[in-house]
Amino acid sequence: MQINSAKDLEVYKKAYSLAMQVFELSKKFPKEERYALTSQIRRSSRSVCLNLREAWAKRRYEAHFISKLTDCDGENSETNSSLDFAFDCSYIDKNDHKLLTELTAEVGKMLGAIINNPDSFLIK
DSSP: OOOOSGGGSHHHHHHHHHHHHHHHHHTTSOGGGIIIIIHHHHHHHHHHHHHHHHHHHTTTSHHHHHHHHHHHHHHHHHHHHHHHHHHHTTSSOHHHHHHHHHHHHHHHHHHHHHHHOOGGGSOO
């Protein structure tokens, strides 16, 4: 399959799925979390995709490409931590926590692989 945009990347698809699952689950968070955890977990999960799109646009510049991917990885880690808070505060159940933290780990590994081997993604 030819990759024409960041949206074609498997890591993008997984990160997007994660962000949408986080959005749906966070609808059930208490109202007092609206401007705290709810906002934060939605923002960080979406930022992975947004930064991936920025990274894709900067593939002519290896350092910038890797920098944006590193931002993705940081946002993904932040999402993982927020999932821990959501679980420990009983906003999500054990099954959802396990599923979503495993997905953040998978996205993180995929991002790490691209960061460590960017050449096949760069525009020469």
